[in-house]
Amino acid sequence: MKKIFVSLSVIIILLFSCISSITAETITLYTSVPQNIIDNIKKDFESRNPDINLEIYRSGTNKVLAKLTAEKDAGNIKADVIWVADFSVYENLKEDNLLRPYQAPEAKYLPKEYYDSEGYYYGARLINMVLGYNTRFLRGNNIPDSWFDLLDPRFKNKVGSSSPDRSGAFFVTTGAFATTPGLGWEYFEKFAKQNPASDSNTGIAKKIATGELLMGFVLDYKIRKMKQKGSPIDFVWPKEGAVMVPSPIGIISTTDNFEASKRFVNYSISREGQHEFAQNG
Structure with a gap:
């Protein structure tokens, strides 16, 4: 009887693990933030949001933008969120209707000059x-x-x-x-x-x-x-x-994962996200 109980416990744990894995939402981040830093951010974010998987494409700003442009031209943008080091990039993306606005609650703690008043991007770093x-x-x-x-x-x-x-x-x-x-x-x-x-x-x-x-x-x-x-x-x-050099973050307008993307943007400018940055550079 004891063996049966243990076996059932293992099955239940595995079942819930499978369900959690199936229901976890995946968002894709395109970024120029250094790999070691963004890897630690990913780890901390996912630990606080176990229902979201954060996938990362990391390269220099120009390569990130080249990839985004190529995908736009092909009609298949894979990014949900973009995070690079140049405000002018976001103004261009905004003009091209490639950003989706979001009024992040944590923005109230940011200096106004570090984010877009309409919520298209936020200086997260x-x-x-x-x-x-x-x-x-x-x-x-x-x-x-x-x-x-x-x-x-x-x-x-x-x-x-x-x-x-x-x-x-x-x-x-x-x-x-x-x-x-x-x-x-x-x-x-x-x-x-x-x-x-x-x-x-x-x-x-x-x-x-x-x-x-x-x-x-x-x-x-x-x-x-x-x-x-x-x-x-x-x-x-x-x-x-x-x-x-404020490094802004914004949500891509074509995302199918808007709610999860909002949570990552809000995390990035939150006390917890900023603490993680301070720890990692």
């Missing part, structure tokens, strides 16, 4: 473009404190950055520089004469840490992670100002 440098080779008075230090002839061939066609964050940075008095597009014309290395934001940070480069445009969270692991790298907030 804030990253900063800062001036990174190698702490082994640049010390004391040689530590940079200005974006113009990247233009110093002494550092020719020893500086670097990503590029607007590779990084949404650097696209925002380029626009910010181009429209800022005292910097302008002329800054990048001078920067080009330094023969700067071009790589991903992660690649530039690694090159600085190894000493291949001495300084460059780098995202703050990448440097913090490397510094914590003992790499000889740090960053400064340039006296002209760093570039803040």
